[in-house]
Amino acid sequence: MVDPPEDADFEEVARSFAALWHALTVAGGNAHGPERRRFLIDQVRNALDRGEDRLAGHDTTIIANTFLLEALVHEGATTRVHRARHRDLESLHAIKTLRPEQADDPVARTLLLREARIGGVIRHPNVAATQTLLRLADGRPALVLEWIDRSLADLVREAPLSVGGITQIIAAVLSGLDAIHAAGYVHGDLSLSNLRYPGDDLSRLKIGDFGIALETGRRHRDLDIAFAGRPQFAPPEQVAGQALDGRSDLHAAGLILSTLLDHCQETGAIVERLRRLATELARPQPQERPENAKAALHLLGGLDQEIPG
Missing domain, CATH: 1.10.510.10 (Transferase(Phosphotransferase) domain 1)
Known part of the structure; x- marks a missing residue:
């Protein structure tokens, strides 16, 4: 049985949540339009994803409950590339993610998202296909690419x-x-x-x-x-x-x-x-x-x- 949180801890979390909710709804509603408000809420979700995953210690060999990471094939300064197998289709893919310690690096994140957008608009037999972009449990983007051996x-x-x-x-x-x-x-x-x-x-x-x-x-x-x-x-x-x-x-x-x-x-x-x-x-x-x-x-x-x- 899980012990209930201490009253002081619970009250601190409740106060913080109330302040955040006020910023997103009441204050945010006056200062920002719907699109800006949705963006702010999404960033809060990103932060919760990152924090929850670090506390829970999730299994990182399976991502999106779909891809099994079979081998690390490249490791750069900010990114890693794995060979991955689709658990249902048995197809091979390359999955490019940020290194865990780069999860909060805004430049590295922006570059990976740019890579996904650029690859997504180019379709040619002599250009490796960008297939989709996932979000990992800790909030990091994961770029799914055509596997070429x-x-x-x-x-x-x-x-x-x-x-x-x-x-x-x-x-x-x-x-x-x-x-x-x-x-x-x-x-x-x-x-x-x-x-x-x-x-x-x-x-x-x-x-x-x-x-x-x-x-x-x-x-x-x-x-x-x-x-x-x-x-x-x-x-x-x-x-x-x-x-x-x-x-x-x-x-x-x-x-x-x-x-x-x-x-x-x-x-x-x-x-x-x-x-x-x-x-x-x-x-x-x-x-x-x-x-x-x-x-x-x-x-x-x-x-x-x-x-x-």
């Missing part, structure tokens, strides 16, 4: 690449970038680990991780973060904290193409022309690069006709 980082460690395979990869990257840019965004974080494909099918390669994606023409400092991206692939304007556009992603694509060619044992005219394309994409100044991903695809298309299947 392999990355280019895995591929380059395993075996030399063929010219045909490299061409498939860069065509998929440029096609996905074209869709991202058409939606008004810059990915800003292309890397071998963020380019993923299922099984052995490079033609189905997809761009993932919109954690630091930006609206075209914005800078990362607009999101209250200093430098964001991978130094080995970031263009000069990103390193300098300047505004980005689609050509910034083309620079990263050019460096990725160059990296893939370094893992190719084939030689000849086609390889040299692909290297020249990589150089064109990764020119230091944005105005020196192709105008957009479509123009880069056109340049690749001329090469593709010369590459044996």
Whole structure:
């Protein structure tokens, strides 16, 4: 049997609740409209969720009573990514959440919610699908994503690449970038680990991780973060904290193409022309690069006709 709360504790909670209720209804009703009042109430629910979960010590291996977290596959400074299995459908998914100690970090939370919104508006065969956004018992957002088991980082460690395979990869990257840019965004974080494909099918390669994606023409400092991206692939304007556009992603694509060619044992005219394309994409100044991903695809298309299947 649970002991009743001490009278003093109960009275303190009752007084606090009465003050909160007054702020949300009487005082809030005079100062705020219905939408603002609903927002305030939702924030109170968030705070209660976080506090109750920390006290109760809930089982975190099952979330939303639906997904079983099977393995931690990536851990960053503010987020974690798990491979998860749907308990009824048996389907695999990637679930990205804030680290528990980041639960109250407003910048980290805002970035994850932005990632969900951006991923939700882009639908393309070469862009990893954002499936839904959940709220965990402790109030943290959890982003449910398409599970894709392999990355280019895995591929380059395993075996030399063929010219045909490299061409498939860069065509998929440029096609996905074209869709991202058409939606008004810059990915800003292309890397071998963020380019993923299922099984052995490079033609189905997809761009993932919109954690630091930006609206075209914005800078990362607009999101209250200093430098964001991978130094080995970031263009000069990103390193300098300047505004980005689609050509910034083309620079990263050019460096990725160059990296893939370094893992190719084939030689000849086609390889040299692909290297020249990589150089064109990764020119230091944005105005020196192709105008957009479509123009880069056109340049690749001329090469593709010369590459044996």
